[in-house]
Amino acid sequence: KAGVTQTPRYLIKTRGQQVTLSCSPISGHRSVSWYQQTPGQGLQFLFEYFSETQRNKGNFPGRFSGRQFSNSRSEMNVSTLELGDSALYLCASSPTGPGTEAFFGQGTRLTVV
């Protein structure tokens, strides 16, 4: 069974640009959640989707958005990038929600210069 796939693995963007990250969950999983990992703030929850509906959102500015498609693949978008957005972005897939068992991708390393 294929695992969670995140693309791209690495990104370098300039301040003010926007970026889209992609996550393909494990086949059959309907929940996708996103987390930001930084050395200073640790792991922080961004949002969670289930069957194309956002069920929960973390405390991030509106520049961070996401969506989920009918095949459960998910994207997150960050607009007007800031230096502080540099982080490892992790996606997790789960059959029903991250509170049961979450399977993580290897992450996308975003560097904003």
Place this chain on the structure above:
Amino acid sequence: GDSVTQMEGPVTLSEEAFLTINCTYTATGYPSLFWYVQYPGEGLQLLLKATKADDKGSNKGFEATYRKETTSFHLEKGSVQVSDSAVYFCALSGDSNYQLIWGAGTKLIIKP
């Protein structure tokens, strides 16, 4: 709100030593508790979990017991190996099941 507190790292041990990483939580209701591990350059992997009080999660020689009276979920292993070197995260999921709340992570270094 719900929160998780982990002991500060790094924790440095010799091979075959006994390991304890402390984790305490604050939550309303009856959260599920997890330990995840992150090896260098990789994503997170579930190590073990417990969903109700007095449950013991175990995997690969690691154990943790859900203690509601002390709101704790300490990770233990009787004899660590160099290959256990990683960052360990304690996490909880509250009643909604829609997110994981994380501790700060504890870096574990095992010396041969």
